[in-house]
Amino acid sequence: MYFLSGWPKRLLCPLESLEQPLHIQTDPQRVFFAVLSPSQLSVWYCRPSVLIVSYKEVPKAASQFGPYRQAEWRPDSTMIAVSTANGYILFFEIPSARDKYLYEPMYPKGSPHLKGTPHYKEEQCAPSLNLEMKKVLDLQASITSLQSMLEDLLVATADGFLHLIHWDGVTNGRKAINLCTVPFSVDLQSSRAGSFLGFEDVYIRDMEYCATLDGFAVVFNDGRVGFITPMSSRFIAEQLHGVWAQDVIDGTCVAVNNKYRLMAFGCANGSVQVYTIDTTTGAMQFSHKLELTPKQYPDIWNKTGPVKLIRWSPDSCVVMVTWECGGLSLWSVFGAQLICTLGGDFAYQSDGAKKDPLKISSMTWGSEGYHLWVIDGNSSNMKPERDANNEAHQFGILQFHFIKSALTVNPCMSNQEQVLLQGEDRLYLNCGDATQAQSPRNTSAHSEHKPSRERGPFSDGSLDSQGLSTLLGHRHWHVVQIHSTYLESNWPIRFSAIDKLGQNVAVVGKFGFAHYSLLTKKWKLFGNITQEQNMVVTGGLAWWNDFIVLACYNLNDHQEELRIYLRTSNLDNAFAHITKVQADTLLLSVFRDIVILFRADCSICLYSIERRPEGLNPTASIQILQEVSMSRYIPHPFLVVSVTLTSVRTETGITLKMPQQACEAESIMLNLAGQLIMLQRDRSGPQIRDKDNNPNQRKHVSKYMWNIIYRFKDVVRD
Numbered sequence: 001m002y003f004l005s006g007w008p009k010r011l012l013c014p015l016e017s018l019e020q021p022l023h024i025q026t027d028p029q030r031v032f033f034a035v036l037s038p039s040q041l042s043v044w045y046c047r048p049s050v051l052i053v054s055y056k057e058v059p060k061a062a063s064q065f066g067p068y069r070q071a072e073w074r075p076d077s078t079m080i081a082v083s084t085a086n087g088y089i090l091f092f093e094i095p096s097a098r099d100k101y102l103y104e105p106m107y108p109k110g111s112p113h114l115k116g117t118p119h120y121k122e123e124q125c126a127p128s129l130n131l132e133m134k135k136v137l138d139l140q141a142s143i144t145s146l147q148s149m150l151e152d153l154l155v156a157t158a159d160g161f162l163h164l165i166h167w168d169g170v171t172n173g174r175k176a177i178n179l180c181t182v183p184f185s186v187d188l189q190s191s192r193a194g195s196f197l198g199f200e201d202v203y204i205r206d207m208e209y210c211a212t213l214d215g216f217a218v219v220f221n222d223g224r225v226g227f228i229t230p231m232s233s234r235f236i237a238e239q240l241h242g243v244w245a246q247d248v249i250d251g252t253c254v255a256v257n258n259k260y261r262l263m264a265f266g267c268a269n270g271s272v273q274v275y276t277i278d279t280t281t282g283a284m285q286f287s288h289k290l291e292l293t294p295k296q297y298p299d300i301w302n303k304t305g306p307v308k309l310i311r312w313s314p315d316s317c318v319v320m321v322t323w324e325c326g327g328l329s330l331w332s333v334f335g336a337q338l339i340c341t342l343g344g345d346f347a348y349q350s351d352g353a354k355k356d357p358l359k360i361s362s363m364t365w366g367s368e369g370y371h372l373w374v375i376d377g378n379s380s381n382m383k384p385e386r387d388a389n390n391e392a393h394q395f396g397i398l399q400f401h402f403i404k405s406a407l408t409v410n411p412c413m414s415n416q417e418q419v420l421l422q423g424e425d426r427l428y429l430n431c432g433d434a435t436q437a438q439s440p441r442n443t444s445a446h447s448e449h450k451p452s453r454e455r456g457p458f459s460d461g462s463l464d465s466q467g468l469s470t471l472l473g474h475r476h477w478h479v480v481q482i483h484s485t486y487l488e489s490n491w492p493i494r495f496s497a498i499d500k501l502g503q504n505v506a507v508v509g510k511f512g513f514a515h516y517s518l519l520t521k522k523w524k525l526f527g528n529i530t531q532e533q534n535m536v537v538t539g540g541l542a543w544w545n546d547f548i549v550l551a552c553y554n555l556n557d558h559q560e561e562l563r564i565y566l567r568t569s570n571l572d573n574a575f576a577h578i579t580k581v582q583a584d585t586l587l588l589s590v591f592r593d594i595v596i597l598f599r600a601d602c603s604i605c606l607y608s609i610e611r612r613p614e615g616l617n618p619t620a621s622i623q624i625l626q627e628v629s630m631s632r633y634i635p636h637p638f639l640v641v642s643v644t645l646t647s648v649r650t651e652t653g654i655t656l657k658m659p660q661q662a663c664e665a666e667s668i669m670l671n672l673a674g675q676l677i678m679l680q681r682d683r684s685g686p687q688i689r690d691k692d693n694n695p696n697q698r699k700h701v702s703k704y705m706w707n708i709i710y711r712f713k714d715v716v717r718d
Contacts, residue, residue: 001317001318001332001336001338001404001405001408002313002317002318002330002332002338002339002369002402002403002404002405002408003338003339003402003403003404003421004339004400004401004402005401005402005403005423006401008374008398008399008400008401009049009398009399009401010376010397010398010399011049011397011398011399013051013397014051015040015042015051015054019037019038019039019040020037020396021035021036021037021362021375021396021397022036022037022038022068022069022361022362022375023035023036023068023069023070023071023361023362023375024036024362024363024364024373024374024375024397025070025071025072025073025362025364026046026073026364026365026366026373027073027077028073028075028076028077029077030046030314030365030366030367030368031045031046031077031367032044032045032046032052032077032129033046033364033366033373034071034073034080035397036068036069036070036071036082037068038062038067038068039056039057039062039067039068040054040055040056040057040068041054041055041068041071041080041082041092041131042054042055043080043094043129043131045103045126045127046366046367046371047367047491048103048126049373049397049399050102050103050126052102052126052127052128052129053128053129053130053131054131055092055131055133064086064088065084065085065086065088065090065136066084066085066086066087066088067084067085068082068083068084068085069082069083069084069085069143070082070083070143070145070146071083071146072146072147072148072153073148074148074167075148075150077094078093078094079091079092079093079094079134079167080092080094080131081146081148081153081167083143083146083155084143085142086142087138087139087140087141087142087143087157088136088137088138088139089136089137089139089143089146089153089155089165089169090133090135090136091133091134091135091136091137091167091168091169092131092132092133092134093131093132093133093134094129094130094131094132095129095130095132096127096128096129096130097127097128097129097130100127100128101125101126101127101128102125102126102127102128103125103126104124104125105124105125105488124488124489134169135168135169136169137165137169139155139157139163141157141158141159141161142157142158142159143155143156143157143158144156144157144158144203144204144205144206144221145204145205145206145207147207147208147209147216148209149209151166151167152164152165152166152167153165153166153167154207154209154216156203156204156207157203158203158221159203160178160179160180160201160202160203161176161177161178161179161203162176162177162179162204163176163177164176164177177240179202179203179204180202182228182240182241182242183195183241183242184226184241184242184243184244185241185242185243185244186243186244186246186283187243187278187281187282187283188229188241188243188281188282188283189281189282201221202220202221202222203220203221204218204219204220204221205219205220205221205251205252205253206218206219206252206253206254207219207254208254208255208256209256210256210258210261210263211258212258212259212261212635212636212638212639213227213229213256213261213277214229214230215227215228215229215230216228216229217254217256217263217265218242218254219251219252219253219254219265220251222249223248223249223250223251223252223268224244224245224248224249224251225244225245225248225251225254225265225273225275226242226243226244226245226284227242227243227245227263227275227277227284228240228241228242229241229242229243229282243277243282243283243284244284245265245273245275245284245286246284247273247286248265248267248273250267250268250269250306251265251266251267251268252266252267252268252306252307252308253265253266253307253308253309253310254266254310255310255311255312255319256312257312257316257319257333258316258638259315259316259638259639259641259673260276260316260333260639260641260673260674261276261277261639261673262274262275262276262287262333263275263276263284264290264310264312264319266306266307266308266309266310266321267306267307268306268307269306270291270292270304270305270306270307270323271289271290271291271307272289272290272291272307272310272319272321272331273286273289274286274287274288274289274290274335275287279635287334287674288334288335289335290319290321290329290331290335290337292304292329292337292340292342296337296340297340297342303323303325303326303327303342303357304323304324304325304326304327304342305323305324305325306323306324307321307322307323307324308322308323308324308360308361309321309322309360309362309363311363311364311365311372312365313365313369314365314367314368314369315368315369315404315408315409316333317332317333317369317404317408318330318331318332318333318338318369319331319333320363320365320372322360322363322374325357325359326342326357326358326359326360326377327340327341327342327357327358328340328341328358328360328374329341329342333674334674341357341358342357358376358378359376359377359378360374360375360376360377361375361376361377362374362375363375367424367492368409368424368492368493368494369402369404370401370402370403370404370423370424370492371399371400371401371402371424372399372400372402373397373398373399373400374397374398374400375396375397376396376397376398377396401423401424402423403421403422403423403428404421404422404423405419405420405421405422406420406421406422406495406496406497406498409494409495409540410495410496410497410540410541410542411540411587411589411641411642411644411671412497412540412541412542412588412589412590417500417502418430418498418502420496420497420498420505422493422496422507423493424491424492424493425481425482425487425491425492425493426479426480426481426482427479427480427482427493427496427505427507428477428478428479428480429477429478429479429480429498429502429505429518430476430477430478478518480505480516480518482507482514483514483516483523483525485525486507486509486512486514486523486525487509489510489511489533490509490510490511490512490532491509491510492509492510493507493508493509494508494509494510494537495507495508495537495540495541496508497540497541497542497543497548498543499543499545500543502518503517503518503519504516504517504518504543504567505518506541506543506548508537508540508541508550510536511532511533511534511535511536512526512531512532512533512535512537513535513537513541513548513550514526514571515548515567515571517567524567524570524571525571526571526572527570527571527572528572528573531572531573533555534554534555534556535552535553535554535555536552536553536555537550537551537552538551538552538553538560538584538585538586539551539552539585539586539587539588539597539598540587540588541588542588542589542590542595543590544564544590544593544595544609544620545611546566546567546568547564547565547566547567547609547611547620548564548565548567549562549563549564549588549590549595549609550562550563550565550588551563551581551585551588551597553584559580560580560581560582560583560584560585561578561579561580561581562578562579562580562581562585562595562597562607562622563576563577563578563579564576564577564609564620564622566617566618566619566620568617569617575617575619577619577620577621577622579607579622581597581599581605582599583599583600583601583603584599584600585597585598585599585600586598586599586600586637586638586640587640587642587643589642589643589644589645590609591644591645591646593608593609593610594606594607594608594609594625594645595607595608595609595622596643596644596645596668598637598640598643598670599637600637601629601631601637602629602630602631602634602637603627603628603629603630603631604627604628604629604630604643604668605624605626605627605628606624606625606626606627606628606645607622607623607624607625608622608623608625609621609622610622610623628668628679630670630677633672633677634670634672639672639673640670640671640672640673641671641672641673642670642671643668643669643670643671644668644669644670645667645668645669646666646667646668646669647666647667648666648667649666649667649680666680666681667679667680667681668680
């Protein structure tokens with residue numbers, strides 16, 4: 001799912017100060033990241049990782065405020081709140097110098113790259129920013145945690161209070177909330193009988209807001225963990241209620257997964273306990289545990305210590321965990337271990353001495369989960385090393401690079417024979433072994449339209465694809481570098497898809513899309529850059545024979561659309577079939593000759609797709625079949641991970657129709673944040689006949705009712 005790519009990079013810092021960094025935090029758009037040292041705040045650009053601006057506290061103010069501790073960005077990235085050791089919150093505004101840029105790419109003479117591309121400056125140049133302290137707020141107590149929520153900043157202090165502060169530095173006239181007045185119980189049904197925190201010295205050590213659960217996961221200083229939620233829209237003490245996790249008494253930190261509605265609590269014993277909220281009772285329900293076993297690491301109890309930090313990736317598919325004694329481990333949502341540095345030596349020692357485990361004091365994810373910036377805790381013991389020109393010294397920030405499965409963000413299962421991984425600027429394709437390939441198979445419903453010369457690029461003279469047994473025993477990867485012209489203004493890659501034969505891949509960046517032929521080794525881009533920049537793919541993309549199907553938003557017309565492009569035609573809207581869609585599309589999938597969309601209004605829309613040969617460039621047309629509302633079953637559309645059509649029917653046993661048989665969709669399956677909802681067609685509906693009195697299969701499908709027959713809980717795992 002997620003894999004490390006290469007060795008981590010150590011950033012160089014041009015600052016004169018030799019203060020080592022202690023905290024790092026990206027902004028909500030993951031374009032910038034803030035770095036804190038004891039008396040200095042710096043703002044860096046993410047691509048490339050370069051310093052933009054730095055604010056150095058004067059000695060007198062530094063002694064008054066105390067060392068910097070934590071930073072939190074305003075949701076619109078225009079302000080940063082910094083907490084200090086002496087209980088102050090410093091509000092820094094980040095005004096942008098218009099039309100001024102600090103870094104610009106340099107191209108050699110005669111390079112085809114043009115600077116006349118729309119949004120060239122915004123996409124490829126690091127902007128010029130300023131840092132101005134606008135407000136100082138003294139809370140007169142040590143600050144333990146900061147959390148941004150819309151227009152307010154929630155602050156927890158060591159005196160047991162929660163402060164709701166507006167981003168302009170005022171408290172909105174609201175009183176601070178004393179945690180001792182918030183009732184706690186085992187579930188929300190027992191709210192009236194809830195007990196209170198009976199100790200004056202109890203306070204919140206760490207907290208994080210979960211939007212899909214509408215509340216805060218909290219860790220108290222005594223090791224207890226819980227969840228605080230407002231019983232109404234008002235965030236006041238009388239409207240707050242908390243629930244306990246009864247089995248955790250040694251909590252150290254917390255991180256929430258909004259997509260799967262999970263709360264991961266780090267514990268002093270080195271494990272991570274993952275909880276969710278029972279939708280019926282409101283109690284905290286244990287889900288699973290992330291734990292290193294002695295079987296894998298015999299002396300693990302002496303290596304890790306308590307869990308120090310937990311960070312979920314931006315796509316909510318993986319979580320990174322680090323411990324007090326060092327080490328870094330990556331896990332999937334439901335507990336499959338993907339990476340662990342404890343099995344090797346990852347710390348840097350220039351003198352060749354024995355390497356210690358990598359100790360992380362702070363970490364944050366970059367855009368789309370391709371980068372992870374970490375503060376190396378070992379760097380405080382290292383002497384600064386300057387480069388050859390004595391202009392910069394090695395900074396205590398490491399940048400890890402990752403590649404991930406294309407299915408993490410584009411779960412369209414049209415190809416199950418090739419493994420496709422995507423990075424920020426390239427694709428990795430498992431292409432199989434030609435010497436062990438099996439006999440050819442017809443995997444397309446319209447293979448008669450496929451030219452005989454178009455065969456798999458890694459097969460022998462008569463093969464179109466490789467069998468499963470071939471792929472299991474082959475380890476060769478084909479690396480496809482994304483075209484630089486497309487990548488310059490559309491970094492990073494957000495979606496990717498491969499066709500059934502493994503011959504063509506399509507990628508989606510910030511705007512538009514591009515596709516690549518593994519046969520001809522050529523990319524095809526939009527000829528009209530304006531068309532590309534006016535199109536934002538929202539619901540992913542999929543291949544249907546020689547066509548690319550995608551859901552997008554038209555920035556020019558302010559309209560959601562479903563588009564189909566022919567691979568062999570010029571990449572232009574003039575050759576596309578465009579259908580308007582009524583609501584935002586979140587997920588897209590293709591099953592044989594049916595396109596299924598899941599939309600932001602929690603509805604499922606089915607379309608039929610048909611090929612129409614018209615001269616040299618055939619076209620494809622789509623027609624709506626049916627809309628199915630799922631709003632009564634789905635609490636939030638963001639929670640749906642994937643939607644799939646299948647030919648599985650359960651009334652007479654599970655049977656799968658062969659591809660050459662009639663195309664009928666029997667069931668719809670939704671992966672709802674770890675739960676599986678299955679809808680099945682009701683065959684009792686009447687058939688509709690066309691004007692020639694012939695049964696029309698697609699209209700026949702549209703008249704069937706879809707009924708929920710199964711709702712499995714906790715069965716969808718990694």
